Structure formats: C-alpha cells, structure tokens
Amino acid sequence: MSTPEPARSLRAQAKERTREALIDAAVACFSEGGIEGPSLDAICERAGCTRGAFYVHFRDRDELVVAAMERRRGNVLASFLGAGDTSIHDVLHAVARAVEAKLLPVPGAVRTGELVTAARRSSAIRECQDRLTRELVERLAEHVRADQGRGRVRHDLGARELALVLLLVEAGVELWLDLGVSLDARKVAKALGALLEPQGRTAQPSRRGR
Numbered sequence: 001m002s003t004p005e006p007a008r009s010l011r012a013q014a015k016e017r018t019r020e021a022l023i024d025a026a027v028a029c030f031s032e033g034g035i036e037g038p039s040l041d042a043i044c045e046r047a048g049c050t051r052g053a054f055y056v057h058f059r060d061r062d063e064l065v066v067a068a069m070e071r072r073r074g075n076v077l078a079s080f081l082g083a084g085d086t087s088i089h090d091v092l093h094a095v096a097r098a099v100e101a102k103l104l105p106v107p108g109a110v111r112t113g114e115l116v117t118a119a120r121r122s123s124a125i126r127e128c129q130d131r132l133t134r135e136l137v138e139r140l141a142e143h144v145r146a147d148q149g150r151g152r153v154r155h156d157l158g159a160r161e162l163a164l165v166l167l168l169v170e171a172g173v174e175l176w177l178d179l180g181v182s183l184d185a186r187k188v189a190k191a192l193g194a195l196l197e198p199q200g201r202t203a204q205p206s207r208r209g210r
Contacts, residue, residue, distance in 0.1 A: 031108030
C-alpha cells in the first residue's frame with residue numbers, strides 16, 4: 001500500500017527543516033570558530049540532530065561547508081545587488097556604506113585567509129568557490145550590461161570584463177580590511193564610478209600602421 005500523500009509531504013517538510021537547521025548551525029558555528037574550527041558533532045548538537053540525520057543530507061563535513069557558503073553568498077548578493085534594475089553605481093555606494101558601517105567584511109563570515117586554506121585542502125570547497133565566483137561575475141555583468149544600455153556605464157569594454165575587475169577590487173578591499181588597514185571606501189567607490197563613466201565619445205580605431 002502506498003503512503004498517503006499528506007504523510008509523505010509532512011515527512012518531506014521535516015526532512016527539509018532538518019537540512020536547513022544543519023546549514024543554520026554550520027553558518028553560526030563557522031561565524032564563531034572559523035571554517036575549520038567547529039567539529040561535526042558540535043554542528044549537529046547545535047542543530048539538534050544526530051550524526052545519522054546529518055548523513056541523510058550530506059556526504060561529509062565539506063559538503064555542509066559548501067551549502068553554508070552558498071547560503072552566505074546568496075544573502076550577501078541579495079543585500080548588495082538587489083533588483084535587476086539596481087545600477088552598478090548604486091552597488092558601489094552600497095558597498096562603501098557597508099564598509100563604513102563595519103558591515104563589510106560581513107561580520108561572522110569566513111575570512112579570506114580561512115577560505116583560501118580550506119579551498120587548498122578540499123577540492124569540493126575549491127570547486128564551490130570557483131562556481132560561486134563565476135556566478136557572481138555573471139550577475140554583476142548583467143547589471144553592467146543594463147547600465148551600458150542606459151548610457152550609465154562605458155560601453156567600450158566588455159560587461160563581463162568590467163564585472164571581473166569590480167569583483168577583483170572587492171576581493172582586494174576585503175583582504176585589505178581583514179589585515180586591519182584603514183580605507184576610505186567612499187573615495188574608492190567614487191574613483192571606480194569615475195572609471196566606469198561613459199567616455200563621451202565612441203573610441204576610434206587606432207590609425208597606427210596605416
């Protein structure tokens with residue numbers, strides 16, 4: 001006899017709640033003890049579940065780390081990129097305000113050095129970080145293309161290349177702040193905004209060699 005649909009649905013919901021609780025616990029534990037610090041037992045205890053329940057959802061600890069990274073990245077993206085019509089200039093100023101308010105680097109987030117160490121140790125974590133980075137470049141590129149279409153951003157350079165430059169600058173800013181070096185985020189945002197401004201005329205092809 002097949003299991004009634006309502007009962008199956010309730011079990012599926014309970015299973016999903018357990019998975020979300022494990023990810024929540026992992027994010028909290030990593031915030032407090034770093035990405036390599038908390039044990040799997042500590043994470044399971046915080047989530048209120050057993051190791052057996054953990055292995056229903058994840059193959060190993062690194063797979064949970066990946067899920068936690070995806071959760072964190074999604075939250076950060078939502079806070080800075082916003083809707084599809086958010087301009088890159090607005091993103092730059094939002095990041096500058098977050099730095100001034102000490103909300104960037106994200107409090108409790110895995111620090112850059114820890115992430116590099118974890119990625120070197122684990123191919124799963126390294127592949128996840130690579131995928132998340134590529135996805136972020138593409139999302140930034142979408143905003144750049146939209147701004148290029150509105151005449152807000154220079155169009156003599158590719159949207160993806162500009163997005164990659166912005167991401168590299170953000171990574172450098174985060175590392176800079178992790179080292180405890182002071183930074184005038186508003187001046188950086190203003191400088192980047194100026195570099196992104198349309199050039200005022202279409203770039204002419206070089207006459208060299210003619």
